Amino acid sequence: MESDNLEFILDHFKNPRNYGTIEDADFSYEEGIPSCGDVIRLDLRIKNNKLDDIKFSGTGCAISQASVSILTESVEGMEVSKVLSFTDNDMLEALGGQVSPIRFKCALLGLTVLKKALIEKKSAP
Amino acid sequence: MEKLIKSATVLDPHLIKNDFPVFKRRVNGKPLIYLDNAATSQKPESVxxxxxxxxxxxxxxxxxxxxxxxxxxxxxxxxxxxxxxxxxxxxxxxxxxxxxxxxxxxxxxxxxxxxxxxxxxxxxxxxxxxxxxxxxxxxxxxxxxxxxxxxxxxxxxxxxxxxxxxxxxxxxxxxxxxxxxxxxxxxxxxxxxxxxxxxxxxxxxxxxxxxxxxxxxxxxxxxxxxxxxxxxxxxxxxxxxxxxxxxxxxxxxxxxxxxxxxxxxxxxxxxxxxxxxxxxxxxxxxxxxxxxxxxxxxxxxxNIGLTNIYNHEEELLVYALEKMAEYDWIKIYGHKSDSQSVGVISFNIEGIHPHDVAGMLDEQGIAVRSGHHCAQPLMRELSMDFAARVSFYLYNTKEEIDLCIETLKKIKKLFE
CATH class of the missing domain: 3.40.640.10 (Type I PLP-dependent aspartate aminotransferase-like (Major domain))
Structure with a gap:
């Protein structure tokens, strides 16, 4: 990974954006990767079909936690339909396009949780 | 007698490396340093x-x-x-x-x-x-x-x-x-x-x-x-x-x-x-x-001899444990008594997920394991959940351990 890109990811890991929970969230969803123990929970509030507020919490490696932080910045205020068409590639590009394929699972966990929250509308435990 | 044999035969990991074709390749532009032997070993040319x-x-x-x-x-x-x-x-x-x-x-x-x-x-x-x-x-x-x-x-x-x-x-x-x-x-x-x-x-x-x-x-x-x-x-x-x-x-x-x-x-x-x-x-x-x-x-x-292999690994293990003990931000699991041990060290670096440690070591061509090591009950018992692990074999050298620890120092610095 180029050092600029690494700096960018480490900055999000050390100073996560939109970290926390939403009390009266419309959707909440939590999922992890059992093999590595990373867990991400997302709380969402929808207004006028737009993602009005998004907060995440969780634990895990720098890639998974920075990715979800970057993701929340990318999708906040976005129309729900646009969020649903946000692709894995969009996510990897938002990360600077330099994540090694070995770490794709970590990098895409946040997006997976976000889509499941919107599609399955499940509540986090 | 055992002592005599011990001092009489010394295994040269640099020569042994020549028997293993995989060490001719580079990983991420660097010579491969393979420290994941507890997961699987590399294979000699004869096999x-x-x-x-x-x-x-x-x-x-x-x-x-x-x-x-x-x-x-x-x-x-x-x-x-x-x-x-x-x-x-x-x-x-x-x-x-x-x-x-x-x-x-x-x-x-x-x-x-x-x-x-x-x-x-x-x-x-x-x-x-x-x-x-x-x-x-x-x-x-x-x-x-x-x-x-x-x-x-x-x-x-x-x-x-x-x-x-x-x-x-x-x-x-x-x-x-x-x-x-x-x-x-x-x-x-x-x-x-x-x-x-x-x-x-x-x-x-x-x-x-x-x-x-x-x-x-x-x-x-x-x-x-x-x-x-x-x-x-x-x-x-x-x-x-x-x-x-x-x-x-x-x-x-x-x-x-x-x-x-x-x-x-x-x-x-x-x-x-x-x-x-x-x-x-x-x-x-x-x-x-x-x-x-x-x-x-x-x-x-x-042909190499199990006694030689064990002695070589023990030397690497003692060396690595001593080196790692110099840094208080490296937490080592086990190895706190003088009971017999094979060349396996599970560790964590304060504040850094072991996947990040393993991922950044890999960028330097150093292969280590990270995760729960298929022993979740033990990991839970020792409150370690996830850890990075280095494990040695007959082809590993002290120089490789030095390089690994130098890289760990760099990773620690990046996360500070």
Missing amino acids: INSIDNYYRNHNSNIHRGVHTLSYESTVMYEEAHKKVAEFIGAEDWRNIIFTRNATESINLLAYGWGLHNLKEGDEILITIMEHHSNIVPWQMLRDLKGIKINVLGVDEKGNLKLDDLPGLLSERTKLVSVIHASNVLGTVNPVKYITQEAKKVGALVLIDAAQSIPHLSIDVNDIGCDFLVASGHKMLGPTGIGFIYGRTELLQDMEPFMYGGDMIEKVTIEKTTWNELPWKFEAGTPNIVGGIGLGVAVDYLQ
Whole structure:
């Protein structure tokens, strides 16, 4: 990974954006990767079909936690339909396009949780 | 005498590296530093060549027909059983059953022995140190047969709580199944002592030697165990081949695990009788080339000498532990007593997820494992959840350890 890109990811890991929970969230969803123990929970509030507020919490490696932080910045205020068409590639590009394929699972966990929250509308435990 | 041998022979890892083609490649532009040997070992040229040679010159099915290739294949495959038998001091090659790996070996025993011999109220003793492969098959039996699984614990130093052992053994204990060397902590357990204790109550003893057999000399008669299992791929052999050693009378009494071709003596539609050992337990066309490759791996290990390998790894282990202890932000699990240990160190760096540690080491061509190491109960017991792990073998050097620690320092700095 180029050092600029690494700096960018480490900055999000050390100073996560939109970290926390939403009390009266419309959707909440939590999922992890059992093999590595990373867990991400997302709380969402929808207004006028737009993602009005998004907060995440969780634990895990720098890639998974920075990715979800970057993701929340990318999708906040976005129309729900646009969020649903946000692709894995969009996510990897938002990360600077330099994540090694070995770490794709970590990098895409946040997006997976976000889509499941919107599609399955499940509540986090 | 042991001391004399120790000082007389020194293994040169730089020369040994030449025997392993993988070290010619680079990873992320850097020479490969392979410190993930507890997951699997690299393969010497002789093992790779034996696979190539088999398919080029001898490929044929075993125990079928009279033609030359079939005869050669059969001899080569049986010869591989003999090599493994001699390697662990087994009395006869028919005491060695080839399987896919240690996991399949334990399953074979759970189904072939446990299913037919255990009844409700019987007990099995394992330890908290076990790999999942020596936990999950017994849970299957527990649920199916109503047996009880007792667990010997571990202290904060990473040693089994041997004082608790007598209290966990009784005439209800039918099997004691113990990991020889921990794949997380490196601790070598006193399996001979455990076997002696188990024998006092008449229990059978199974030793999981997957992590020990690549690194130290094993003699099944010295241990006194009834069964011993291991995987070939951790001891320089190919993947997809492992084995069980079993005492003759036990193997003879046991029911087959898999049924079908090659494991039969005589088949009628009404009834079938079983083939002689070990074929009774090797149903279907086996991994012939894997067995042959494992035999060549055993040759390689014996040429270098297990004592030399163990001494070399011990030197690396002591060196690495000393170096790592210089940094208070490296937390090392186990290794807090002077008990015997193989070259495995699980560790964490304060504030950094082990996946990030492993990922950033990989960028420098350094391969280490990160995760739960297939030993979740032990990890939970030691409150470690996830850890990075370095594990050494005969081709590793002190220079590689230095480079690894220098890189860890850089990673720590990046996260500050």
